[in-house]
Structure formats: structure tokens, C-alpha cells
Amino acid sequence: MSKPVYGKNAVQSRNVEKISSYIWALGIGFIVFLVWTPFQVGLFNGQQIDFEKPIYVSSLLSSLLLLVWIGLYFTKFKLEGQRDLLAVASLLLPATYALSLIGAVSHYMAMNLLFIQSMYVAIFIIALYLLQQKQLNVVIQNAILAIAYFIVGFGLLNWLGSWKFAGGLVGWFSNTVRGGKYLDAVMTDSNGLRLTSIFQYANTYAAFLMAFLFVAVFALVRSKKWYGTLTHSFMLVPIIVSLLLTLSRGGLVMLPVVFILLLLFLKPAQQILWIIHLAISGIAALLVTSPLTTLGTELNTTFTSSAALKAWAYLLVASAVVAVLGWAVQRFASPRLQEKLGSWETRKLTGLWIPLGSIVLVAIVAFLLIGTSVRSILPDNIETRLENINFKQHSVLERITFYKDAMKVVKDYPIIGSGGGGWASLYEHYQNNPYVSRQVHNFFLQYLIEVGIVGFIVFMGFIGYIFYKYIRAYLKRDKDEFNNGFFFYIIALSILVHSLLDFNMSYAFMGILVFIGLAGMGAVMDNKPLRQSWNKAGLRFGYFAVLAIGSVFLLFLSISYIGSSNAALKGKNLVSVSQSYEEIKTPLVEALQSRPFHPESAIYLASLDLTVFKQTQDEQYLAEAYDVLSRALKDEPYNKDLLKQLISYYDLKGQSDLGFNVYRDNADKFNWDIDWYEALISRAQAFAAAANVQKDEAKKQEYLTAGLEAYQHVVDGVEHLKTLPPEQLQGRPFSITPTIALNAGKLQMLSGQAEQAAATLKLGFADNYADIVSSTTLWDTNWYSSLIARAFELAQQSFAQQDEANKIIHLNIGLDAYNQVASDLQGQPLPSSINLNAGKLQYMAGQVQAAAATLKLALSDDYSDAANREAARWYLAALKKSETAQDQTVYDKLIAADPAEAAEIDVIVNTQY
Structure with missing residues (x-):
């Protein structure tokens, strides 16, 4: 028999009857909230208007649910047991995030994380008491399973080409459907296609699948109804296939770890049943994964009905076979196992033998799949992923780097942390190399960064206490599947263990699942009574007052933020139209x-x-x-x-000097942003050259020092990158670019370091400039003329080859060179060849008004000269492109010299540079 609804002390039956319908209503609202969140609240640690509103709506809904809970439990809540104390202690979690606002490096992201943490606590408190009622507990478990199975089916619909149907299922209430398609339900990276379902990140989907694979096996083994057995058995193959299709190495590594941890809590007969069901479904999944991978790849390129039907046939037949076998195992083998092994359960340590044997079995399987050719039975992409599982693999090395850099942040923000989203704001300042990761890839380290040692101790104490009390209670009493909370323990343990390697908890839905899991464990934990002094009316009323005030505050703040978010999104959309x-x-x-x-x-x-x-x-x-x-x-x-x-x-x-100060004063925030350093060094050179002209030695030295220090930072960074392990990816480009070499070289020339300047040029320019940067007449007008002409020539070639990146590089080289030579000549006329090529570069760069002014300087009265006609042609094209009045005199002279020039002007104007 289950215990009463309201904890250890029973309430009068008439009171139970009086409020039971309201509790059911709250439970239904809770379930509706769970159905809504997976398709609304995704990755929340970003800075995008499009994805912030669901956070505030979720906060509003959870605040409303908590206010309803307060109304229902106000007269019934008592601080009688340690479980009730958990509800009070949970308020410390958002409190630590509120405290971290004091030193938050991003108030915007810190507020978003405060909303999220408050929502988690609201869900935890509500679930903690709802799950103490057996009927609601069962309904909520079934609802969570139904949601999970739907997410698995949703992902496979997208994998097998039915993305329009899948998008139609959720498009009416999801903000992640664009053009009828759920964004990145199947993502593409260097490994090929990867299944992500609703998460848009394969590794987090793998963590979700791992949790619900074990939940499904648990539900299968405990099910007393034939249709329950068939349903849960049927879903095992889709879950395992989906897990393999994520290509997540972390998921495959953590799967056996969590499996063995869970086996330790089961009786020997249950352990064997788990192994049997996972073995049957695993073999079936492996048999169909290869064709499903091939067909899914084809269907994501070109949909054909025959291929789709074939793929679904593979999946459904395998699932049906496993469902029947699963039912047979439960119908015939399970009772015999229970009978045969029942006597073992009373013996000490008998539950350890199978987990220990499983460790050996897992090691053998891992060796076969990773260290031998047995893995060739898998699809090529999965085989490659398994082959690369080792401690020298780039993702392992990168994670180690993340963790080391994270500790640098903790060292500087030790007590109350850097606020929510601290890593996303600070990582460029602390990173060891130019990787791009707004996540630490370890939930616990990221939490430590955000709330500091104080908040981290509170959080670890909170979840550690729940796990300790739950495990203690679980091991001390007989196991009733519905009342022992093992369903919720599986969810919380699986996601948190996998979060050691990834940022699953940066997905609000995953966080909600974990806190529901913690609540489910807390609802059945070892609940020792508190001293009578805890149950004073003042303490109870104080708790509810804090809870009510906080909920109302968040409710109105959520409404305000929703309005602000709507306005921001409207403004963003209007900008483009x-x-x-x-x-x-x-x-x-x-x-x-x-x-x-x-x-x-x-x-x-x-x-x-x-x-x-x-x-x-x-x-x-x-x-x-x-x-x-x-x-x-x-x-x-x-x-x-x-x-x-x-x-x-x-x-x-x-006030460009103040703009330069912004670049200089904030350079250490973006240590590996080569664009930032390009701009800093370029501006330092321009200001140093201007100060040199004005004979302001103090200013000249100031800019020389700033520019050369920035250049040395780049040089040191390039040398440091050479020390990275060869298996570790560098990340973003970071090198001595032509722009940096040209400007740093000029800074060195201004400081009297001619030899260093020549060496710097050679470091930054590729072979197609080798003859120019090796010249013995560096920095004179003819040298600049050759450099600018070569830059235009190479920019034209890159444009013809549709190589946008190299086009921009060559445009920048030519324009920087033009600015330098113009500064050197101090207002003296430049050779026509320089003005011609510089004007063409400006035109290609979209600076058409500047191009017109520069090209006009290249003109002469001799229209029999081909170079002068070219300058006139580009000059008139620039005027026309900028919608400036035509220079009729130049036009008439050009057409008189060659009538075909009219068409040539139009060709330039119509070319989309």
C-alpha cells in the first residue's frame, strides 16, 4: 500500500477528498508544461533574440504553477521531515545565482540563468509533493515516457526524410520550425549526418537516449500488463539505433558506466533480465543500423517513397521482433529467474557479481569494437568514430584544455562566480588557443564558474544529500517499483554522469528532467523527522512568504521581459524590411x-x-x-x-583615437581574435605615421609601442600554437596575416628596425607576393605601386574563382598599401597607376564613393592612352553605381575616343563584386 499523499503524518480523509481534484488539476498542468518545454526551450546560453522568449514564458508558467501549489499546500505544509527541509533548501539554488549578479560579467545572460534556475526550483518543489501520491506518480512517469518516445520517433521521422510531417506535428506550437522543417533535427559536421532530434546537438541527444534506454528497460521489466511489455520492448530498437546515429563517442563511453552503476541497485534476477533485454535489442539494432544509415543519408538528400518504406520496414520489423521476444522473456523466463534466484537476494554481496562480470564483458566488447576489425560490421561513419576513441583524440584534448581554462576563470572569480553565462562571456580572455566553445563541456565546472565556490557547495550539497538519502533508503527496504523512485534515479544519474563530458544541462528541458528526477528521489528518500522546533508557524509562514513573493516577482518580471523580447524581435525583423x-x-x-x-x-x-x-x-x-x-x-x-x-x-x-583606445584597452579580452589584432595594429600604424608627419614624438612612440606590442602578442601566439599536440585542433585561424605584416613592418620601419621590417613582410605574405616582398627597395613609391597592382590582380583572380575569402585578403592588402603610401607622400600627388589600381580595389570592396574620388585623381586629358581610358571607365562606373550625377565631360571624351566604352561601363556596374 502507498503512503498518504501529504508525507509522513496523515491528514483527515475529508481534507484529502476536498483538495484531491485540485491536486489532479495541478498535476495535469504540470504534465502540460512538460509537453510544452521540449519543443520551446532549447540551448539557453546564447545571446539571440529568437531564443530568449521561451525562457521567460517558461518562467511565467512555472511561477503560476508554483502559486497554485502554494494555494493548495499552504495549510497542509509542515516542516516535519527532512524531505520538507529539501523544499526549503532548494531556494538557495536561485539565491546563489541572484548573488552572482553582483559581479556578473554579462547581466543579460546572468538574468536568463536566474530565470532558468528559478524555474527548476519551482518544478522541483511541485514535483516533490505531487510524486508522493502514487496515482499521480504513475501518471507523471507515463507522461515522461510518452514524451521521450515521441522525441525518439520525431528524430527518426526527420532521419528517414519525413521532415515535413515531423515539422507539421510540432510547428503549430514550436518556435524552431522554419519553412515546415524543424531546424537541425539532423545536423551535418565533419563526421557526416548526425541525428539530434529536438536538441540540435547530437551529444546531448545521446545523453537523453542513454537515460531513456535504461528507463525503458526498467519500465519493461516492471510492467505487469502485456501491452506495457510490448510497448517498452518495441521502443528499445529505435532508441539504440538513434543513439548510434548520433555518432556520439561520449554517449558510447558513458553508456556502460551508467549501466553498471544502475545494475548495482538491482536484484540478481532483475540484473539478468536487463542484460537479456539489452542484448536482444542491441543485436537487432546493430543488424539494421547499417541499412538505416545508408537509407537515411539518401533520404536526407533526395526523398523517395521506396527508400522511405524500405527504411521503415527495417526499423519496424526489428522493433516488432524484439517486442515479441521481450514479451516472451517477461512471460516465461522472468518468473523462473525470480524463483531460481530468489534465495540469492538474502545473501550479502550477491548483487555485485553480475555488475563485476558486466565490467569484464563491457571491456571485451569495447576491445572488440575499438581494437579489432569486428567494428567493420558497423556503418563506416560509426566505425570511424569508434576507431578514434582514445585519449589523444582531438575532442578529448580540447576538453582537457577547456577544463584547464575554466579553472583560470574560477581562480579570478572564486567566491560568488562570474554570473550566469560567465564562460560564454569570458572564454576568449582565458582560452589557451583559439577554439570556439561557448560551453565548458562539463556542467559542474560551468556551474562553478557561474556561481563560485559558495554556489557550487550549495548545489553539490543539495544533490549530494538527495542521492545519499535516496540510496540509503533504497538499500534498506524492499523495492516497490512505483514507490522507490528508481525511474527518477535513472534519469537524474544518467544525465548528470554524461554531463561530466558535455553541456547537457545547458538545455533547459534536460535540466527540468534532472530536477524532476531529483524530486522523484526526494519523494521516497529516507525521511527522518525533524525536531519539533522546525515546525513553528513562523518558519512555515516565512517560507511561504518568501516563496510567494519570489513567485509573484518572477511572474511580473517574466511578463515584463516577454514584452521586451516581443518588441526586440519586432525591431530586429523590421530592420531588414x-x-x-x-x-x-x-x-x-x-x-x-x-x-x-x-x-x-x-x-x-x-x-x-x-x-x-x-x-x-x-x-x-x-x-x-x-x-x-x-x-x-x-x-x-x-x-x-x-x-x-x-x-x-x-x-x-x-575621434578615431578614442576608437583606437577601445581596440587597445580591450585586446586582452579577445586574445585569439586575429581580426581584432589586425585592426589594432593597422590603426596603430596609421596614427604613428600621422604623428611622425606632425613631428609629435610622444604620440608617435605611444602608437609605435602599442602596435608593436600587439604584433609581438601575435608572434608569441603563433609560436605557442606550435606547442599544441598534433592531434589537437588549433581552432580559428591565428597567424601573421598580410595585413598585420604590412602594418607591423611599417611600424618597425618607423622605429628604425629596417631588417626586422623586411623579415616581417616575408612572414606574412604568401608565394604570390614573394618577388615583391623580397625587393631591395621596400617602402618606396614604386614598391607600393607594384604591391597594389598585384593585390588587384589577385583579387580579380579570386573573384573569378568565387573565392570570397582570398578576394577579401587581397583587397585588404591593396587598400592598406594605398593608405600607407598616401600617408607617406603627405598630400603630394600619387602616380596615376597607384590611383587607378587603388580605385579599382575600392570599387571591388564596395567603397564606390571613395573609388570615384580616387579614380578621378588618375585621369588625364589623353584619352588615346589605354590606362587613362580604363581609369575613366571605372570612374564613370563608380559614379553610376553610387547613383551620383554623371561627369558628362569625362563621359563625352571617353566615348569620343572609343564608343564601345559605354557598354564596358555597364559591364563593370552590373558585375556583383
Whole structure:
């Protein structure tokens, strides 16, 4: 028999009857919330308007559910047992995130994480008491299983080409469906296609599948109904196939670890049944995975009904066979095993033999699949992934690097942490090499970074206490499958163990599952009574007062943030379709009223103001842009895009020296951003050259020092990257680029280091510039002319080859060289050849107005000269492209010299550079 609904002390039966219908209503609302969240709240540690609103809606819904719980349990709640104390202690979790706001490096992300943590605690408290009622416990377990099975089916629909049908199933309430297709339910990376289902990240989906594979086996073994046995058996093959299709090495490594940990809690007969069911379904899954991989790859390229039917036939037949075998095992083998092994259960340590044997078996299987040719039975992509499982594999080495860098952050933010999203904001400052990972790939380290030692101790104490009390209770009493919480233990353990290697908990739905798992364990844990002094009315009322005030506060804050998010999204969408300044500005201003720190809204509004200033030269727009940016940067000092907008403001304000200061003063925040250092060194060179012309020795030395220090940082970084293990990927490009070499070389020339300048040029330029950078007449006008001409020639070649990256490199080389030689000549006329090629480079770079001005300088009166006609042709094309009035005099002279030039001008104008 199950225990009463409200904990250790029973309440009067009339009270149970009076509120039972309301508790059922709360339970149904709780389940609806669970159905809604998987397709709404995805990865939340980003900075994108499109994905923030579901966080606030989830917070609002969870606050409403908690307020309903408060109303139902206000007169019934008593601090009688340790379980009740858990409900109180859970409030410390969001409190530590609130505390971390004091030193948060990103107020925006810290607030988002506070919303998420508050939602987790609301779900935990509600589930802790709902799950103490057996009937609701069963319903919630079945609902969670149904959701999990739907997610598995949803993923396979996308894998087997039925993405339109899958998108139609959830498109009416999901914000992740675009054009009828769920985004990245099947993702592509260097390993090929990988199944992700709703998570859009294969490794997290693998963690989810691992948890529910074991949950399904548990549900299968405990099921007393034939249809339950068949259902859970049937789902084993789809789950295992899906797990293999994620190509997740972490999932495959952690699967046996969690399996053995779970076996330790089962009776010998149950252990054997688990092994039998997993063996049968595993063999069946392996037999069909290869054809399903091949057919899925084909169907994601070109859908054909025959291929789809064939794939579904493989899957459904294998699942049906396993379902029948699973039913047979439970119907005939299970009773005999229970009878034969029943006497073992009373003997000490008998439950250890099979797990120990399983370790040996797992080791053998692992050796066969990783160290021998047996893995060739698997599809090529899975075989390759298994072959690469070793400690020198790049993902292992990268994770080790993440962990080391994470500890650097902890060292600087030890007590209360850097706030929610701290790693995403700070990693570029602390990273060892230029990887791109806004996640630490270890949930516990990321939690430590965000809330510091204080918050981490609170969290680990909280979950450690629940696990300890649950395990103690589990081992001390007879196991009743519905009341021992093992269903929830499997979920929490599986996800948390896998989160040692990945960022599963950065997906709100996964976090919700873990906290429901913790609540399910807490509902049946060893619940010792508290002292009578704990049950004072003041303590109970104080707890409910804090809970109610916090819930109401979050409710109204969620409503405010939802409004702000709606306005921000509206403004973002209007930017691309509207020409009205006021129409675009209005929602952005509204979004910033309640959240002046919102990065995207601040960036959009500032960019809008700067654009209007360029058109009107009205200083009020500059002033507004500065106010918006400076206010946002107070709370988002590590936001690179905000800093770049501030630099643009200074440039338009005519205070480029202040823009240079932004680059210099924030360089250490982005140690491996080569674009940042390119801009810093280029600006240092330009200012140093200008100071040299003005004979301002102090300023010249200031800029020389800043530029050369930045260059040395790049040189040291390039040398450091050579020390990385050969198996570890470097990450983003980081090298002495041609732009850096050209500007750093000029800085060295200005400081009297001619030999170093020549060596620097050779470091930065590729072979196609070798003859130029090896010249004995570096830095004179003819040298610059040759360099600019070569840059244009190579930019043209790259354009013809549709090589956009190299086109941009050559454009930058030529334009930097032009700016340098123009500065050197101090206003003296440049050779026509330089102006011609520089003007063409400016035109190709989209600087058509500047191109027109430069090309005009290249013109002469001799239209019999082919070079002069070329300059006139490009000059007139630039005027036409910029919609500036035509220079009729030049046009008439050019056409008089060669009537075919009219068509040539149109060719240039119509070429999409």
C-alpha cells in the first residue's frame, strides 16, 4: 500500500477528498508544461533574440504553477521531515545565482540563468509533493515516457526524410520550425549526418537516449500488463539505433558506466533480465543500423517513397521482433529467474557479481569494437568514430584544455562566480588557443564558474544529500517499483554522469528532467523527522512568504521581459524590411526600457542611429547611439559587437583615437581574435605615421609601442600554437596575416628596425607576393605601386574563382598599401597607376564613393592612352553605381575616343563584386 499523499503524518480523509481534484488539476498542468518545454526551450546560453522568449514564458508558467501549489499546500505544509527541509533548501539554488549578479560579467545572460534556475526550483518543489501520491506518480512517469518516445520517433521521422510531417506535428506550437522543417533535427559536421532530434546537438541527444534506454528497460521489466511489455520492448530498437546515429563517442563511453552503476541497485534476477533485454535489442539494432544509415543519408538528400518504406520496414520489423521476444522473456523466463534466484537476494554481496562480470564483458566488447576489425560490421561513419576513441583524440584534448581554462576563470572569480553565462562571456580572455566553445563541456565546472565556490557547495550539497538519502533508503527496504523512485534515479544519474563530458544541462528541458528526477528521489528518500522546533508557524509562514513573493516577482518580471523580447524581435525583423527610422526605432526603444543592457537591441538601435547620422549629419543621432552603447556596456563589458559599435561611433564622431583606445584597452579580452589584432595594429600604424608627419614624438612612440606590442602578442601566439599536440585542433585561424605584416613592418620601419621590417613582410605574405616582398627597395613609391597592382590582380583572380575569402585578403592588402603610401607622400600627388589600381580595389570592396574620388585623381586629358581610358571607365562606373550625377565631360571624351566604352561601363556596374 502507498503512503498518504501529504508525507509522513496523515491528514483527515475529508481534507484529502476536498483538495484531491485540485491536486489532479495541478498535476495535469504540470504534465502540460512538460509537453510544452521540449519543443520551446532549447540551448539557453546564447545571446539571440529568437531564443530568449521561451525562457521567460517558461518562467511565467512555472511561477503560476508554483502559486497554485502554494494555494493548495499552504495549510497542509509542515516542516516535519527532512524531505520538507529539501523544499526549503532548494531556494538557495536561485539565491546563489541572484548573488552572482553582483559581479556578473554579462547581466543579460546572468538574468536568463536566474530565470532558468528559478524555474527548476519551482518544478522541483511541485514535483516533490505531487510524486508522493502514487496515482499521480504513475501518471507523471507515463507522461515522461510518452514524451521521450515521441522525441525518439520525431528524430527518426526527420532521419528517414519525413521532415515535413515531423515539422507539421510540432510547428503549430514550436518556435524552431522554419519553412515546415524543424531546424537541425539532423545536423551535418565533419563526421557526416548526425541525428539530434529536438536538441540540435547530437551529444546531448545521446545523453537523453542513454537515460531513456535504461528507463525503458526498467519500465519493461516492471510492467505487469502485456501491452506495457510490448510497448517498452518495441521502443528499445529505435532508441539504440538513434543513439548510434548520433555518432556520439561520449554517449558510447558513458553508456556502460551508467549501466553498471544502475545494475548495482538491482536484484540478481532483475540484473539478468536487463542484460537479456539489452542484448536482444542491441543485436537487432546493430543488424539494421547499417541499412538505416545508408537509407537515411539518401533520404536526407533526395526523398523517395521506396527508400522511405524500405527504411521503415527495417526499423519496424526489428522493433516488432524484439517486442515479441521481450514479451516472451517477461512471460516465461522472468518468473523462473525470480524463483531460481530468489534465495540469492538474502545473501550479502550477491548483487555485485553480475555488475563485476558486466565490467569484464563491457571491456571485451569495447576491445572488440575499438581494437579489432569486428567494428567493420558497423556503418563506416560509426566505425570511424569508434576507431578514434582514445585519449589523444582531438575532442578529448580540447576538453582537457577547456577544463584547464575554466579553472583560470574560477581562480579570478572564486567566491560568488562570474554570473550566469560567465564562460560564454569570458572564454576568449582565458582560452589557451583559439577554439570556439561557448560551453565548458562539463556542467559542474560551468556551474562553478557561474556561481563560485559558495554556489557550487550549495548545489553539490543539495544533490549530494538527495542521492545519499535516496540510496540509503533504497538499500534498506524492499523495492516497490512505483514507490522507490528508481525511474527518477535513472534519469537524474544518467544525465548528470554524461554531463561530466558535455553541456547537457545547458538545455533547459534536460535540466527540468534532472530536477524532476531529483524530486522523484526526494519523494521516497529516507525521511527522518525533524525536531519539533522546525515546525513553528513562523518558519512555515516565512517560507511561504518568501516563496510567494519570489513567485509573484518572477511572474511580473517574466511578463515584463516577454514584452521586451516581443518588441526586440519586432525591431530586429523590421530592420531588414522597413525604411522608416521611427517604425524600426519604436520597438527597439521599448525593448530597452525594461532591459537597457539587452545586447542585440542596443546594437540594432545604435547601428540605426549611426546609419541615419551618415545620411543627415545630425549630431542628435550620434548622441543617442553613444547613450545606448555606453549604458549597455556597463552590464556587458565583454560584448565584442557592442565594443565594435562604439568604435564605429568614435570614427563617425571624428575621434578615431578614442576608437583606437577601445581596440587597445580591450585586446586582452579577445586574445585569439586575429581580426581584432589586425585592426589594432593597422590603426596603430596609421596614427604613428600621422604623428611622425606632425613631428609629435610622444604620440608617435605611444602608437609605435602599442602596435608593436600587439604584433609581438601575435608572434608569441603563433609560436605557442606550435606547442599544441598534433592531434589537437588549433581552432580559428591565428597567424601573421598580410595585413598585420604590412602594418607591423611599417611600424618597425618607423622605429628604425629596417631588417626586422623586411623579415616581417616575408612572414606574412604568401608565394604570390614573394618577388615583391623580397625587393631591395621596400617602402618606396614604386614598391607600393607594384604591391597594389598585384593585390588587384589577385583579387580579380579570386573573384573569378568565387573565392570570397582570398578576394577579401587581397583587397585588404591593396587598400592598406594605398593608405600607407598616401600617408607617406603627405598630400603630394600619387602616380596615376597607384590611383587607378587603388580605385579599382575600392570599387571591388564596395567603397564606390571613395573609388570615384580616387579614380578621378588618375585621369588625364589623353584619352588615346589605354590606362587613362580604363581609369575613366571605372570612374564613370563608380559614379553610376553610387547613383551620383554623371561627369558628362569625362563621359563625352571617353566615348569620343572609343564608343564601345559605354557598354564596358555597364559591364563593370552590373558585375556583383
